[in-house]
Every structure is written in C-alpha cells, then in structure tokens.
Amino acid sequence: MADRLAWTDGQLHVGEALVTTQNGVSINDGPEKTDYQKGSIELTSHRILWKDKSAQVELTLSSVICCEKKDASIISKARLICTLSRSQTKRPGPFASSTHDEIQFEFRDGGCNEFFRLIQEELAKKRWSVQPAKPTTTMNAAMSDRSHRTGISGIENHLQHQLNVQHQSISGAFQDLNNLMQQAKDMVNISKTIANKIQEQRSDLTSDETIRFRSYLLSLGIDNPVTKESAGSQYHDTNGIMTLSDAFCRINRARGYELISPEDLLNAAVHMEQLNLPVRLRVLSSGIKSFELTNHNEEKDLKEITNQVESAKSMSADQLANLIGIPVIVARERLIAAETNGLLCRDDSIEGLRFYPNLF
Template identity: 40%
Template sequence: MDRWFWCDSSLSPGEAVAASAKSIRLYDGDKRTGYEDGHLTLTNHRLLWRHESQSSSLGLPLGLVVLTEEEAGGFTSSPKLVLHLASPPPGHPAGPVATSQASYVRLSFKHGGCSAFQQALQTALEARAWENAAPAQLPNSVKPPGSKKIHAGIIGIERAIQAKQQEANKNISHAFEDLKNLMDLAKDMVSLSRSISNKIKETSVSADDTTQFRSYLLSLGIDDPVTREQHGSATQYHHHLAREVAGALEEPVREAGGVMLLSEVYCRINRARGLELLSPEDMVQACNLMRRLDLPLNLHTFESGVQVVQVTGLDQDKVVKATAKALDGHEVDGMSAGDLARECGVPLLLARERLLQAERCAQAVRDESSEGLRFFPNLFSSRS
C-alpha cells in the first residue's frame, strides 16, 4: 500500500478514463485492508480508488505496475486482480501507509468484471501514455500538510532517478512478454515433436533411435497440463490430474523397477508441467485416486509411513525375492541400506524399506551395532 497516494479525482491534461468497476476491496499483498466497497477507475495514467464517504481518492501510477495476474474466484471468494509493483521512486507522494513489506497489491472484484478490467489495464500498460505527460510531478497529487518547498537541484535528481526507474520497469515488462512468447513456442514444439513421433512409428526406424527420441519428448514436458480453471470442481480436477500423472510417469516408474518414491514423483511431474506447478496436497489426493480409477500406477504406503507410486499389480513377493537374492553372498559382512541402494540403483529410503520388508517376510535378519544397521540372508529359514 506504500505505492498508493492521496489525490483528487480530476483528470490531468492528456488523461482519459479507460474502465471502471464497483465494490472493490484493496489488499496489501495477501493482507486485507479497511479499504472496501470502493469505486475503481482506470485511466491511461493511473488507477483511482475512492469510497463514497471520502473526499479524496487513492491513486496508483501505472508506471509502477510490472505484471498483472488474475486469480479465479471460489465458492466463498471473489475473483482478484494481482498487481506486481516496482519500488516507489524517491519523492513519491504520501499515501495511506509509509512502508509495506509486500511488493504487490490485490484488487477483489465482488461483482465480477475482473477479466475485462485486466484486459483494459494491460492495454493501458502497453500504450504507456503517462510517459508523454509532464514529469514534474505525479498528476493531481495532494500534498500532505506542512510540506515545504524543495530545492530545484534535489528535484532534478529525483526526476533522473524516476526516469531510470521507468526505464527499468519498461525492460521488465518486455522480459515478461518474451517469457510468454517462449511458453507459447514451447507448446508448439511439443505438438510438432509428437507429430514427428507418430510418423516415425509408421516408418522403418531402429528401436534405439525411437527410444532416444521418446526420451527427448519426455524432457519437453506436458504441453497442456491440467489446471483448476479447466474443471468446475476439485473432485474433477483431481480425477484428471491422476490420469495425467499416471500417463506421464508410467514409463519412468517401470524403468525404475516398478516403484518410485512419492517425493521423486512430485519433482518429476512438476518439472514436466513447467510453470503450472502442483501443491503437495493436490499431488497426494490425485495419487490416492489412482487405484479407484484403475490406472496403471497406484499409491502404496509402507508400514513405516513411506509412500511410493508403483506399477499396478506389482508382485511384492518378487520384490522380496529380489532383495533376498541381493543378500546372497553377504553372509559374513551383510548389507546396509546404502549397499543395496548402490547395487540395485534405487533411492536409499526405498532400499531400507525393501530390506525391512524382506525381514518381515523372514527372508532377512538384522544386526544392529555401533557400526549401524546391517542385514544378512536368513540362513535359519533355508535350513528348516
């Protein structure tokens, strides 16, 4: 809120109204403020917010707006427009608060119209009409009581700093536009690569080349990740998310021996989704639905609480036998979880769970000493 300043609502020369909205609440970052049910006006120079009970308005120069984002509303929340702001330049007029820890503000649209207002705001930001206005002072600012006249030399320095700040804001805006274009281009590249992959299947290409090309496709990620905005309810969102995770990671899980730690699954799927990152809660809920949806992967929880995603129908007896086979030949020195992890190429946590599971199935015995926990083949069961 330190970027807002008190001003009157009259328009300066060259300033024109672009859009307006009613019943708007102001947030200082994620924190609610007492500024609610106000009228929001967008001009080609600034944003104006005023409540009917107030004689003056709160103004926000558009030159401070770096990036805009829209937050969809929920069952009990209104849609919001997030404005990421640059630091206020020296000599910025006084506002409702002196300093703020948040570098962004949120505008809550109680009666809708958030998307249309964002489009109008984006158009005004691209036009940058305020750069042609007189730079002597921000338009129609209300001077705080007791303000004194400032020396012309200091004003000149402040103008130079403000010009540099505006140039930096312009460069940042162009950088975000380039990032958006890069994201659109990445989606086109994924679609093109999949088209080429389908053509490769129809022609005579070696199996090694096909495998290598598929690995390239996997590194490109998911071109159209599932999002909450695409589905009306959280249940439908988690159903589609479960299918996306199973489809994207079935082959990597099989290559890892049929089992993969849930933490690794979370990292891999977020890497594939790019900027559309998942929360841990959404990831767990989606994996919990895999078994019910009869997907090729499902969530399994060991007795210790460690969770993994494994191939559906994985024979646990085979896993225990493979662990017991790895213990053969280690009757004297035994194996630690680290030894099994290096030999089988699995994460350390998963190797420990495999050894504990083999112990529960009487295929291994343990020895716990000052040197740590080591496991040995169960020679007692083999002799019985």
C-alpha cells in the first residue's frame, strides 16, 4: 500500500524520538518494485522515514496494523512486510493509489532483524497516541513547496531521480554478482573435498566417476570445478565437437535466469574464428551447425574412427556415438567423412546403415 507514503522534509517533529537508522533499504508496493531503491530508513517513535538523494517520504506507525519479517533467500533479500489500514485520510505523496494492502521494505545491506525487533516494540508502546508529535513550520513549508512543484523543475527532478535509481540498481546488481561468485568458489572447494573423501573411502570409485561428479557442478554454472589438468582427456567430453542445439541447452542451463536466445548464440558463433577464439563454428555436410575446437585434427579423428570400426568389425552411427560420447548426427557425419576419404565402406540394408573397414 505505497499510497500511504507521504512527502516529508525528513526532520523530527516536536515530541518525536529517533529509534534506529539503516542504509540500503528499498521500498516495494506489495511484491512490486518501485523507483525508491537503496535509500536510508529511520524508525522513530511515530513514523518510518525513508530518503535518498532525490526524495524523502514517511509512513506513520499509526497506520501500521502489523509487521512480519521474511528472511533472505537465494533470490531475494530479507524484507519487512507492513500491513496497513485504509481508514486514515490520504496525504500528498509519491503514489496516487495502490492495489495492495501492504508495503515491503527490502533490506539489501542487512539489519532487517534488528529493525523488525525495534518496530515491534514501538507498535506495542504506541507512543504516538500517548504523546502526539507536532510538525515544525519548516516541514509545513516544505510540504507546500513539494505539493506545488510542477513544470520544468518537476520534470528535471524526476529525471534526476530516475538516473539515481538506475545507478543504484546497477551497483546492486554487481554487488549481488560478486556475492554469487564468492558462493560459487565455496561450492567448488566443497566439491573438491567431497570428491577426495569419496575416492579415499571407496576404492571401487574410479577417477572417471569422480570427474563426472565434478562435471555435474559445471553443468549448473559453477565456475571451473573441472580443469584440464584434473580431467585429462575427458576435459572436452564431446570429443572436440558439439552441435549448436546442445550448446544452447547447456549454456542456458548454466546461466539459470539470464537466458540467451538462439539468435544470440548463432550471432556469437559466426564471430568466434575472427576473434581467434579456441572454438569456431562449423557447418556439417548435412547442414547441421556445430562448435568445434580450432585445434581439432580432422585426419587424426578419422583414423581413430576407422580404428574403432576395424576393432568392432562393423559399426553404426548409434554405436559410435555411445562409444566416444558424441551426438548421433555428428557420429554419422564422421562415418560418412571416413567413407568419403576411402577409409570405410557402407552397407545400407533393412537393418539400417552400417559401416565396415574398406579392404580395397
């Protein structure tokens, strides 16, 4: 119920006492964000005061029916939720109306628990009814000036406030990102400790299984839990090539909420080789687009596939895909490429397409 907020000059009234102050607090109209982000909040014996560089608002404690605290989670900060009454006369403020019956104060820099304890005490004491506070003449003049502030001056102030809000939002986003990166590093250390203990206590657990366990964290977007040194030849688990569709799924799964579109991935892929990146875009003969390591040796790869087919006497694309861990469509492309180079020959029957060593 953000429409219960009223303009104020931020000064204490006669008979009013300051209780506590906290920085980095944002105002939400119910669950919806407002433009009033990361300001300072003050609790007095009569009001809640909030201000930043461009605005100062107040909420009288007499309009608060009750308060509850919502603890922080992975995706949100701790919040103080105040349920408000609609019985009092509305005063001039930043919001003309609201569809919610509560206003939320989001504590981005901590301090919610202490503020919640103190406001519970003030709501129980009801000092505003025992000793009513009287606004000073300075406040009355400021209220009058703000309520009549229109025209070019009002537009300039609004634009300046929007710039401040954007700056605070960007700063908060980078702060959240830094916190997430720190938590990711902790999770990496935990994963390494768990993997080492598992391998020490269970001799039947192979190093490949340990590497696979660490790779699960990589698929969740954890920064570098698998290194080339620790994983060896299994560092590139798709044999140096991956279709764009597989890459798209893995990237978005790692990003979580900040997803990319297929067009974003394709536009990035076409510039990789120009930027001398270790991965490049390759279009297979079937038209399928894929990522491929720039140091990928095509001749060596075809010889290895030919050796696999010779060892098994014959092989289908499905079998090759399961054997070396690549998509079936890529395995089919590899077998056809080996056939084109005279290394393999095919048998296309009702049982499907199979490839055999070329003995001629």
